[in-house]
Amino acid sequence: MAEHDSTTEQPQSDPFEVVEAEHRTGARHKGVYLLPNLFTTGALFAGFYAIVAAMNGLFEAAAVGIIVAGILDGLDGGVARLTNTQSKFGAEYDSLSDCVAFGVAPGLVAYSWALTELGKFGWMAAFIYLACAALRLARFNVQAESTDKRFFIGLPSPTGAGLVATMVWLGASRGIDGNEVSWLVALVVAGAGLLMVSSVRYHSFKEFHIGRVPFKVLLGVIVAFAIVFLDPPLVLLTVAVIYVAVGLLLSLWRIRKGTPQA
Template sequence: MQDNDKTTTPPQETFEVVEAEQRTGARHKGVYLLPNLFTTGALFAGFYAIVAAMNGLFENAALGIIVAGILDGMDGGVARLTNTQSKFGAEYDSLSDCVAFGVAPGLVAYSWALSGLGKFGWMAAFIYVACAALRLARFNVQAESTDKRFFIGLPSPTGAGLVATMVWLGASRGIEGSDVSWLVAFMVAGAGLLMVSSVKYHSFKEFHIGRVPFKVLLGVIIAFAIVFLDPPLVLLSAAVIYVVVGLMMSLWHLRKGVGA
């Protein structure tokens, strides 16, 4: 009788464990709402930028891309603060970025300035879109293996901001895109190629939001005031400086390595 008890007990316990796991798994199915709301907002802003550009509202289109960048910067922080990171959220964020920072800037630039260049125009826009998609795919693959202090290649939100603020500045000044079409084509294609380059750009991820000295808060207030003096000009200048500094640092390190 004792032997029979030993042979029948384990299957019963195993069945109960599996049944409990199935009940637990079913109970926890779903996605985290708060961070994915920010991601959805960024996706909507990118979609709005495309629609606005199709209707000739280029300032609104540029603002849509800028708003997408702000929301994209917030969703990851919200997920970490609320401990709601998930693989679904990471994949959804990447797809949203492809629309907001890849397709939208390319189409906005094409609608504003590149359509008059014919094949060269859509080629420049497509180079940007394709490079943005490749940049995001490479980032997803290398995210766990690279130095968190630096991005390899120009970050897609910065590339999108460069294109968006260029369109915003031109549209706000009454400049016709057709008058600067070749410059826009160079900037758009160049931003795309920088995204898939090996140039290192500082990520500033070592700086965390928390208790900071009073001088830091004062500096942030002054920075906001400067931006609001002329938002498109200041933001475009900041994007260009970020791009140039990254290029100069990479050239300096390359020259230093060759000299050594």
């Protein structure tokens, strides 16, 4: 009779399996949470679509793709919190999706629309934006637990992407040739990138939670939607510019008063 190996074989884990921890019971389950990661995948797809659309000269569609990515990115975190499905995998996946949708896509869309005629200066401005977006996301990941939740340190990457996208959307919808405003676009793109890695504080509005609200608030939201749909690119660009300007003005005011930035 042949001798049997006395050692017990250990089951080999699949290298593509992800183990998530259940927050309430502490039990560990194989797999990933589907619902929030679907929103993240949608944002990633919208960013990829924006790149493809820009390559084909569809700049309005490309800009809308980035805006849609921003909406989906705002939903995935909220859905994860509401359904108690936050996970480390989801956070990492969201960060990678953001780098594509709010870093690569806006830089390439702006470059394709207006910066090609500037040669090296054009792709340099686009690269500054992309590199700063990646640095902004990396810094957010390591500072997320140690900063005031009411504020972002540096311009949030979705807002920076929205600023660039709505600028392209407004120009393309008005029939403006991007090459006619190439230097302005380069300044905005590079400036948005540098603001993302700055120490300027921007309000996060995270203290406002979805739930029961007064009737006036609901009416205000309806009016806001109506105003946006009057002229989406102009209204959204105006909102983005005001948000950027308010953060800068408040930072200058704090510097004048001698208040530390962060």
